[in-house]
Structure formats: C-alpha cells, structure tokens
Amino acid sequence: MFNYFFTIAIFIALSSYQCYARVAPDFIKICPGQKSECLKSTVQETIPIFSKGIPSLNIEPIDPLKQDKVVVELPGGFKVELLNGTVTGFRNCIVDSVSYNDEEAEMKFHCNLTIKGKYKAKGQILIVSINGDGDAKIKITDVALMLKVKFEDVERDGEVYQEVKSYSLDYKNEGRVTFFLTNLFKGNPEISKAVLSFINENWRQLTEEFGKPVVDELVRLVFEVVKKFFTSIPKKELFVD
Ligand SMILES: *[C@@H]1O[C@H](CO)[C@@H](O)[C@H](O)[C@H]1NC(C)=O
Ligand SMILES: *[C@@H]1O[C@H](CO)[C@@H](O)[C@H](O)[C@H]1NC(C)=O
Numbered sequence: 001m002f003n004y005f006f007t008i009a010i011f012i013a014l015s016s017y018q019c020y021a022r023v024a025p026d027f028i029k030i031c032p033g034q035k036s037e038c039l040k041s042t043v044q045e046t047i048p049i050f051s052k053g054i055p056s057l058n059i060e061p062i063d064p065l066k067q068d069k070v071v072v073e074l075p076g077g078f079k080v081e082l083l084n085g086t087v088t089g090f091r092n093c094i095v096d097s098v099s100y101n102d103e104e105a106e107m108k109f110h111c112n113l114t115i116k117g118k119y120k121a122k123g124q125i126l127i128v129s130i131n132g133d134g135d136a137k138i139k140i141t142d143v144a145l146m147l148k149v150k151f152e153d154v155e156r157d158g159e160v161y162q163e164v165k166s167y168s169l170d171y172k173n174e175g176r177v178t179f180f181l182t183n184l185f186k187g188n189p190e191i192s193k194a195v196l197s198f199i200n201e202n203w204r205q206l207t208e209e210f211g212k213p214v215v216d217e218l219v220r221l222v223f224e225v226v227k228k229f230f231t232s233i234p235k236k237e238l239f240v241d
Contacts, residue, residue, distance in 0.1 A: 078123035134183030142175030
C-alpha cells in the first residue's frame with residue numbers, strides 16, 4: 001500500500017514538474033512526423049499569437065515591428081533612412097505551404113504589409129532626383145515570400161535546441177506597392193507631388209530595382225526575433241519524430 005501511494009506521489013510530482021519545466025508557451029503544438037498539412041495549420045495558427053510577442057521568453061512583438069532607425073543604401077548612392085518605423089500586417093500573413101525535413105524548413109506565405117514612419121531620402125532614383133524629409137507610408141499588397149531555414153542542433157545545459165543556422169528568402173510581388181510620401185522634394189509641394197506620382201506609376205520597376213535591400217532588412221529584423229524563439233525553446237518541445 002505504501003508503495004502504491006509512493007508511486008502516485010512520485011508520478012504527481014513528476015507530472016507537475018514536467019508542466020512547470022515546459023518552456024514553450026501553450027499555443028505551441030507539435031506535429032508528429034512533421035506532416036506538411038499539420039505544419040501548415042500549426043504555423044498559420046501560431047503566426048497571430050507569435051506576432052504579439054511572448055513576454056515569458058522575452059520575445060518582442062513583430063506586429064507591429066518597431067525600429068527606431070533603419071538605413072538602406074541602394075546601388076547608385078541613393079540613401080534612405082526610416083526613423084521611428086513600424087511595420088504592421090505580419091499577423092495576417094497567409095501560409096501557403098510548409099515542409100520540414102532533415103533540419104531544413106521551407107515555407108511559403110503571402111502578406112499585406114504597411115510600413116510607416118518618418119523618412120529622409122537623398123539621391124537619384126530611376127530618372128528623378130529626390131531630396132526628401134517627411135512622412136512615409138508604404139502599402140504592400142500580396143507579397144509572396146519563400147523562405148528556407150537551416151537548423152542545427154546545439155546542446156546547452158544538457159538540453160538540445162534546434163537553432164537557426166542560416167536562412168534565405170525569395171519574394172515576388174503578386175499585388176502592388178503604393179507609396180504615400182510627403183515632402184519628397186524639400187520645400188516644394190508641387191515637385192514633391194509630381195515625384196510621388198512618378199514613383200507610384202513606376203512602382204514595379206522601382207521595387208524590382210530597389211526592393212531587395214529593403215526586404216532583406218525587414219527579414220533580418222523579423223529573424224532576430226524568430227532566432228530567439230528557437231534558441232529559447234528546447235527541441236523536444238517543438239519537434240517529435
Ligand atoms: C521618434 O520618436 C521619439 C519618441 O517617441 C521622438 O522623441 C522622436 O522625435 C521621433 N523622431 C522622429 C524623427 O520623429
Ligand atoms: C491583401 O489585400 C488584398 C486587397 O485588399 C486582398 O484581396 C488580399 O486577400 C489580402 N491578402 C492577404 C494575404 O491578406
């Protein structure tokens with residue numbers, strides 16, 4: 001009899017210990033066998049929650065994603081600074097597919113994103129000269145993102161983590177990009193307006209030539225957060241064979 005209670009006591013102690021020890025927030029589900037359909041719906045369900053940040057793991061929100069200062073220098077000497085920038089929309093991204101095998105994940109999704117902030121820009125872009133300092137809002141509809149992530153197992157304090165080793169991103173504009181920029185030509189509202197129409201008429205060529213450094217920077221910021229997630233949660237809580 002004693003033995004029986006003893007076993008139960010140990011069992012209760014162990015199960016509460018396990019509950020306590022789990023690092024992953026409750027919304028994280030695991031997909032046995034890493035089946036694509038399960039991964040796709042799990043990632044889809046996780047995005048809006050993850051976007052808000054996970055205070056218990058010190059993971060900051062990515063929607064809105066805030067950055068005091070981003071500087072992008074484009075080929076040809078064009079330089080843009082975005083100050084007090086925010087990017088919104090990640091929480092509503094739609095997941096198109098997810099696959100995972102051999103420590104490599106591939107994800108496709110599409111998003112509508114809005115970038116806002118104060119901007120400073122100087123230089124030649126396409127055929128126009130810009131010397132601007134004002135408010136910026138950029139609306140991006142239906143950008144398709146194709147993301148590849150390589151993981152590696154890292155052991156720390158007796159626990160295995162599957163950390164992000166590298167990632168690469170490809171993207172395609174399936175919708176369009178609309179710019180709302182004030183004061184593109186300092187002190188001259190007429191020219192500013194003309195330059196803005198020019199930019200919006202030529203948005204496709206513009207984003208083809210200059211989109212990559214901007215997207216790369218955006219993805220780098222998001223990945224700082226994603227990396228932290230995989231560094232904080234032990235592999236066994238995220239993946240089962
Ligand atoms: C950015 O935000 C901070 C704090 O809200 C403010 O003090 C600063 O003036 C802002 N910078 C610009 C360029 O608006
Ligand atoms: C983006 O917005 C467009 C137009 O409002 C809409 O048709 C599309 O479904 C949206 N896409 C996403 C990923 O939310």
